[in-house]
Amino acid sequence: MHYPIFGSETLCPHCRQMMAALTLTDTYLCQRHGAFEADPKTEDLVHLQSGRHWRLWEGEWYRQHTHPDGIRFEIHEALDRLYTEGFRATKVIIAQRYRALINSYLEQAAPWSDPVGIGRPRLYGLPVEFSPDALDDRRWQVINFDLDKEPGIPLNSPHSRLFD
Ligand SMILES: [Zn+2]
Incomplete structure (x- = not known):
């Protein structure tokens, strides 16, 4: 049997239902979302x-963005999720491969508001760094960004009443 690179079956990135490979092709078929094609060279699923x-x-599909709005939206969603889990982000690390795509969309901190971080770009008010080269760390060929975080003030803690 010849199967595409992800084996005889894999999860649909949209609905997470198992989808079966069509033998002798590079195609997987989702009942709801139709055909996906595996590219053996780039290891992309299209x-x-x-x-x-x-x-x-590691078993998770990561959408590969071709437009800055796509990755900005995904980061915004992750920040929301972090906040509801009781954390706050302190830094965004974006994969090196998006540098050219997103660079002109980052905010430049005004020198008087952030004397230490002069020239350091920001996104949603958070300092931005770019990942190490993907050759050194294969994870960065796949994932889009990572967030540094610290515990925030839980919404139901006594401290939050100060702001009532
Ligand atoms: Zn699906």
């Missing part, structure tokens, strides 16, 4: 209908 690309890391 949704044929939408043209969206995904890569796999």
Whole structure:
């Protein structure tokens, strides 16, 4: 049997239902989302209908962005999720491969508001760094960003009453 690179079956990145490979092709078929094609060279999974690309890391699919709004939106969602889990982000680390795509969309901190971080770009008010080269750490060929975090003030803690 010849299967595509992700084996005889893999999860649909959209709905997480198991989708089966069509033998002798590079295609997986989701009942709801139709055909996905695996590219053996780039190890991308491409949704044929939408043209969206995904890569796999430790069992999770990561959408590969081609537009700055896509990755900015994903970071915004992750910040929201972090906040509801009781954390606050202190830094965003964006994969090196997005540098050219997103650079002109980052905010430059005004020198008087942030004397220490002069020239350091920001996104949603958070300092931004770029990841190490993906050759040194394969994870960064796949994932889009990472957030440094610290515990925030839980919404139901006594401290939060100060702000009532
Ligand atoms: Zn699906």
